[in-house]
Amino acid sequence: QVQLKETGPDLVQLTQTLSITCTVSRFSLTAFNVHWVRQPPGKGLEWMGAMWTGGGTDYNSAFKSRLTINRDTSKSQVFLQMNSLQTDDTAKYFCARSRGSYEGFDYWGQGVLVTVSS
Amino acid sequence: DIVMTQTPSSQAVSAGEKVTLSCKSSQSLLSSANKHNYLAWYQQKPGQSPKLLISWASTRESGVPDRFVGSGSGTDFTLTISSVQAEDLAVYYCEQYYDTPYTFGAGTKLELK
Numbered sequence: 001q002v003q004l005k006e007t008g009p010d011l012v013q014l015t016q017t018l019s020i021t022c023t024v025s026r027f028s029l030t031a032f033n034v035h036w037v038r039q040p041p042g043k044g045l046e047w048m049g050a051m052w053t054g055g056g057t058d059y060n061s062a063f064k065s066r067l068t069i070n071r072d073t074s075k076s077q078v079f080l081q082m083n084s085l086q087t088d089d090t091a092k093y094f095c096a097r098s099r100g101s102y103e104g105f106d107y108w109g110q111g112v113l114v115t116v117s118s
Numbered sequence: 119d120i121v122m123t124q125t126p127s128s129q130a131v132s133a134g135e136k137v138t139l140s141c142k143s144s145q146s147l148l149s150s151a152n153k154h155n156y157l158a159w160y161q162q163k164p165g166q167s168p169k170l171l172i173s174w175a176s177t178r179e180s181g182v183p184d185r186f187v188g189s190g191s192g193t194d195f196t197l198t199i200s201s202v203q204a205e206d207l208a209v210y211y212c213e214q215y216y217d218t219p220y221t222f223g224a225g226t227k228l229e230l231k
């Protein structure tokens with residue numbers, strides 16, 4: 001069945017760069033969009049950005065220029081990279097799929113909890 | 119950015135009770151082109167990823183029990199659970215996908231009375 005799986009570090013040092021990989025299966029990155037959503041412990045959901053089917057990206061301006069999303073369609077992987085991490089970037093990071101450019105997220109990964117440590 | 123406001127933040131319910139959750143957006147989510155409301159509802163249980171329950175404000179996803187009903191249009195939306203079951207205790211989020219950045223409400227936590 002459709003799956004998304006995030007892999008990344010549990011711990012990142014303050015001001016360093018976070019890199020997370022979302023590996024998808026049973027669907028093509030050229031047919032479905034993949035988004036990144038994060039959730040600080042005990043708090044709500046925040047959309048970070050998207051990799052569209054055509055290879056373009058869209059970012060939440062809240063992350064200014066810290067965030068980059070890329071993909072490797074041959075490996076069915078989407079990558080999140082965010083630099084200059086602060087303690088309030090501590091969160092569970094999810095990748096999720098949408099069926100269209102403007103649709104809800106029908107499949108989610110299990111998420112990876114990243115702690116930013118000083 | 120479109121601001122999503124959910125009320126109440128938490129609600130204590132008994133099994134079998136009917137519950138109504140509210141979600142309001144700071145601007146209309148109704149497309150004049152296709153007459154669809156760009157709103158989704160998610161259920162998140164502790165330690166789990168969110169689960170899409172309803173899209174387009176009122177379209178239930180496959181496998182979602184029919185006790186979950188989404189309604190509303192424009193800026194005011196409602197998720198109604200007609201007869202709450204124990205497995206429905208969770209946090210419910212609304213989300214707009216009308217425009218980026220997509221935004222979520224702060225959530226409504228359903229707790230046992």
